[in-house]
Amino acid sequence: MSDPNAPLQTETRVEGGNVNPIQNKFTDRLSHILSDLGKNGIFIALIIVVVLFSFLTDGILLRPQNISNLIVQNGYILVLAIGMVMVIIAGHIDLSVGSVAAFVGACSGLFAVTWGMPWWLAVILSLAIGAAVGVWQGFWIAYVGIPAFIVTLAGMLIFRGLALVVLGNANIGSFPTEYRALGNGFVNGIFGESDPDIFTLGIGALAIVALIVQQLRTRRGRQKYGQEVEPIVWFITKLVLVSVAIGFFTYALASYKGIPVTLIILAVLVMVYGVIMNRSVFGRHIYAIGGNRHAAELSGIKTRRVDFWLFVNMGFLAALAGLIFTARLNLAGPKAGDGFELEAISAAFIGGAAVQGGVGTIGGAIIGGLIIGVLNNGMSIMGIGIEWQQAVKGLVLLLAVAFDVYNKRRSGGQ
């Protein structure tokens, strides 16, 4: 304090000390890289899994067609993972998403096939039904105060049952082409036919430029406010690495059929929800609630309202996942969405979300979902049976969370 007579500044510490400045700079950089690696551990895990399986599958994993498949096959899990990680960050869980996806898929079949509605109306109505399911579950969780585990366990049964009711013990199939594009469609050839597709490559180039511009702006903004930024060398290295990865990825897509519609949907979701979780007041409130609900409440955050909207959002995303899945199979069936909730929850936890809430990212959940996807895909290519796939995935989930717990303990967070 300003008072010169203030006694007992017992806590004053000398920081930095008289360390050689050059060495200091070097260790500074090194510590930056190490802490970054720690933070991006999950990203490195994905790379390891990809490298491992491209060896085990003799390179089939990274073939253009397979890369495209990876996205299309896992799209709906990734969509669910986005909503799920938000729910988990707030300290809840949602076990009903698989059933909700099946229910909404069945409804969309009823609308688009049985009743012959225009595809777009069927899609909008289906998404609205998903949101309505969220309203129902959010009401019980946020305003009645029943734990999400119970409400969504009930929801899991309720909506699975309703899906069967809607389907009337039969599959509904043969959806309109536009509807099917949600799961199967590709965008390509807008600048004429070519191989590799020029349009896809263009989008890839655009993505790289956008990324670089955004990163530079963030960095400059931070510098302007006197915040610490990472060393320029490491910053550039990282940008180059990510750009190369995007380049390789889009080249692969361009040499196959172009950009899957599912990927476009996902890209939009990741951007929108990324901003929501990182920058928006709503996102901050979610983290605050998950970190300490009481403190959040006593800071004026309307915790019930946040909980409610989280589940509405989850219902909406579960509906979207249901549509994508149904579109991909071109069939709304009673078994649809079986086990989706577990894959989405695994994705969130592998991606670094904390069981107690308060911690997690959209990016982490997506990467977690991709790890599961690569495991599924790689093991399928290798001809490993579904029984062993299950066991391996379970083990990976356990190890990922164990690693996370170990890491946190080491860094002294209790």
Place this chain on the structure above:
Amino acid sequence: MTNILEMRGITKTFPGVKALSEVTLEVNRGEVHAICGENGAGKSTLMKVLSGVYGHGTYEGDIVFEDEVVEFKDITDSEAKGIVIIHQELALSPYLSIAENIFLNNEVKGRGGLIDWNKTNHEAQTLLHRVGLRDNPTTKIMNIGVGKQQLVEIAKALSKRVKLLILDEPTAALNDEDSDHLLDLILHLKEQGITSIIISHKLNEIKKIADTVTVIRDGKSIETIAKADVSEERIIKDMVGRDLEHRYPEHTPNIGEELLRVEDWTAHHPQDTSRVMVDNVNITVSAGEIVGIAGLMGAGRTEFAMSLFGQTYGSRISGKVFKRGKEIKTRTVSEAIDNGIAYATEDRKTYGLNLIEDIKRNISMASLGKLEKYGLVHDNEEFKVANEYRTSMNIKAPNVLVKTGKLSGGNQQKVVLSKWIYSDPDVLILDEPTRGIDVGAKYEIYTIINRLASEGKGVIVISSELPELLGICDRIYALSEGRITGELPIDEATPEAVLKLMTMEKPR
């Protein structure tokens, strides 16, 4: 007399705070040894070192127990040697029976390794007799009072063949009758050869039972006094270490117009809605004024503050609130904040901070609206604001990205205060603002409170430490059984006068 325990040069450091520095403690066999000191002086830390809660290697110095250097890894190690600690917060499981609690993790096993319930209950009965309890050992803990629970803890210690019993503020939550009974029991155990260390700052009880007193201040052992030489004056002088004058910063009140007036505020218990917890409270605070609310535990201090702050406590709340003469509503926390009221809770870890989040986000938590544009938070501005508070509030952390869970109590409290000051309130209600923080940081908190008052804010300080209220307030209300029993300007507020009001019972 030989000593049973010697602790030599014990030093224990937490991130940012040296909790103990070169503490020495010598305890004779068969005596009752009292350890005195202010809140945050390091008494509990010392006992946690002794009992292995902070295991060997996390502190410096030696512990010699029964002429043997001991290195406890954890509490099981110390219990195996016969050292048992009974913590301030009792560690009993409410849904288990007395007997089950006594033998928890020390079960009486019969044939085949299964628990022998008859023997368990029988032995529990014997132990209960030793501590003077007549209750049935199969009674659930939740069905007996705190006083009896304390005795069950002692019975549990006896079951472990305790040689050295450590009691951390055992009478803090007890009424006089239960306290007396407990103190008698400690003397009774002494006759049976059990050595006790009792942590307390109730001087009369120390005088009653202690053979020796060691005073700890600011993490250092000041002196050890034999029974014959014990006097209240001497202990207080050792505990405080300097004149009371200099424990509180200079404060020249500059009191302006009335800021907040609460009229006929009444709140009932949240579950038992017929029970009145806050009873027709009327208080006022003016600009630039520091107002204290004094009351014993359970007087309804926090209940009053929280029912006022967005009705976060209680049911059937009634009364009126006026700010600058105009009636305002405070039905939700955000409404209270919007109307310029802030409440810093007494329990910062449970209710005040998001411990897994950094300083920056904790400070902005209650005022994200100020950093927001089109629903998005301005990150860099937030960083700047947090940095300003880190400097102005002297938060000791290398930067604002440090998680608040890693800060010392004093610095955590500064983060909580920053959060509320940033919400730009007119009236701040500070509930136990210096609980569990060390003396130096307390002084800083007082300075901050003074600064707030000099900026024209009204500050309400709730505290169970009477000297603190007398040291910093301009006016003091006394609260007892939910009612305001009196109001004293600071020059009429002697400890005796306030205490008398604090203990005034409802006419029946």
